[in-house]
Amino acid sequence: MSADELSVVIVGGLHADARRAAVERLLAEAPGSVALHHDLSTAVGGTVRRTVRDRTGVTDTGETPLVNDCACCALREDLVPELERLAAGGLTRLAVVELWDSVEPKAMAEVVAASGLTVSSVITAVDPALVLPYLANGDDLAERGLAAAATDQRTVADTFARQLEYAPVLAVADSPEADDEDRALLAQLHPTARRVPIGSGHPGNPAGAPAPSAQSAPEAPARETTPAVDAATDAGAGAAAGPEAPRSPLLEAAFAGFDIEAAAAAQHPACALLPVEADECGVATLVWHGRRPFHPERLYAALEDLTCAAARSRGRFWLADRPDTLLHWDAAGGALCVEAAGPWLASLPDAAWELVPPVRRAAAALDWHPEHGDRCQHLVFTSPALDRDGLTRLLDYCLLTDAEYAAGREAWSRLPRPFDTFLEV
Template sequence: MNTGEPPLPVAIVAGLHTDARRSAVEEILRTVPGSVALHHDLSGATDRSVRRTVRDATGPLDSGEAPLTNDCACCALRADLVPELLRLAAGGGHRLAVVELWDSVEPQAMAELIAAEGAPLALTGVATAIDPAGVVPYLANADDLAEAGLAAAPTDQRTVADTFARQLEYPTLIAVADDTACDEPADDGDLALLAQLTPGARRVRLGRGALGPALLGGFDVEAAAVRQHPACALLPQDSDEHGVSTLVWRRERPFHPGRLHAALEDLTCAAARSRGRFWLADRPDTLLSWDAAGGALCVESAGPWLAALPDAAWEMVPAERRVAASLDWHPVHGDRRQHLTFTSPGLDRENLLALLDSCLLTDAEYALGPAGWKHLSHAFDDLLDTVA
């Protein structure tokens, strides 16, 4: 219902680094008059409920419990979040509502949930708070969230590393904890790694009062989703600074499925974080996504390449993807190409380049063309759970 009142600005602060996240929220409450923070604590979900608290700079204002839904704490959060925000909006008097997400909750789903509600809510910012000295340890942590006591549902199979990577790469703001608030001071390498992993985000130092105003600037969930889509993701740029490197590997030829499959373990462990898109010779119409962190790799189909679609279907594709494809259009392959990025301290660029290039089709294999490529090994069938 539109009462004519301006919508309530809502900002999200996420992060597995609990102390940094709490520091970020406390700073916002201190520096943005009229702000309140809403937090759902999922750690007590074993007691069949999720505890909700609302506070401002002076302390707690309200508390309550949201019943568990299908034994899923995150489902309870989703069901309770928007009604609580609407209650705050109806009460009036708040300049900003800060949604402090629990440790392993990823910001994208919550941002899209809030944005879909529309008035009287207005999503104005999304930030992830981090301790820069913890970036390498968290990206290297292959533990399941359940093992770390951070699972949001019984079926939660995410790892600490891949959850942390997505928390880093989705928002437009990274709230960086001050050294005085961290267990260990960050060095130049930590900051270089953070900068290379988050090329499209503004990094805001906590303790300077800048985070709150930055979160009022606005947030476009559709643009954010495009930035995450494998076909046009905003990937890191080639860099080498303070012992941290990002290798951007781009090629036009398809991978030999058998040789790439045999090299997966070495490629996955070659960097703290690797991302991108690629194509296989035996699946020339399928855009495949590459997502690796903590020594674990996820390879999935992201739908067809644009070159595999009929012309009439192009109008259904986001304009950003069409523009991205046109910039690299190949006269034969269209938008099909390899585009992988590897970011890590101590990256062995030379050997990584050699290994990646060795997985491409040779001249003789390439000359067989698509008809011949169909007879190559279908090594990824089990991994992709499809029939070639």
């Protein structure tokens, strides 16, 4: 079997029990499939432990040393050779890469694709009852034993948000603790995702998030045999028998195909596929637009209130004192990250537009304004009990007033620059 005949599906997520349930189901449904997992918790001893298993159990184990004191770097170095070995063996049609808790799928998908292997899907496994607790968890990964390197400064909340929003497929556990609000929150955070059920997944709490309920499902053996699994196995065997045989939703999603460039573009601040307005089961999403720039001092003073107003907020914005810089807003777990994401296209000379990816030009065209070009405020806030009116009033208050706007760019350039501390200018 050549590398282009091996399909690689990446399954990740901080909800470890849901992730394991999704992987076990794929192994049961796809005959001849294997799962690779690199356990980064062993990095304290200087190595990362690799496990390869199929539906019957572990078939191979090994260790790889850290690279530059980084467990995630070791994973990158070891993963592709293992996948190439499986492809050369000719016996594996589907390789399921089960990522360790805090490993983000974007980096791994790009590493696998760059090697010439086929990434057939990226799936994040989710327990709906744990979505809000994890989004609200501002703890550093290092505090929870989940850091991938000594320099890893990510938090539980921002890591979970990126895992959730990158994947086009969400494998959703049937959690007895989840209610309609939990499911509405998940749907609004990633409305374009394909959500496929994976049956029962016993809830876990590896990141130290507060448990949604004092009751939890009983512990089940890793290779649980249930009617659902039996049916899935039959469906998987049928899938192997011929192209016309039906596949389960999860197995179908695993072979659906994955576009690396489109996935990256969907996360880029300039052309991100942000959620739309919604209001259901006590969860709301506010999409706020503005055509004037923010007054930097007023916005800076409002940051704490804006960051804490929603479980998740993201988008792009512009400040009056730096009108040519596209700024990225990314908040979860009560913490905000503001980063410069390059220039607005309107600030570039015409000749430079040829160097800009088509998807970026298309996104700019959708926001184009006769005076400001693609400069705009586009922020999205999603949360239970969202105060839409209060949030809108606060955001509007942070924009330039009529008089400030009329003063023009020269006057704007003399405004205070409190965001220099964020942007390290």
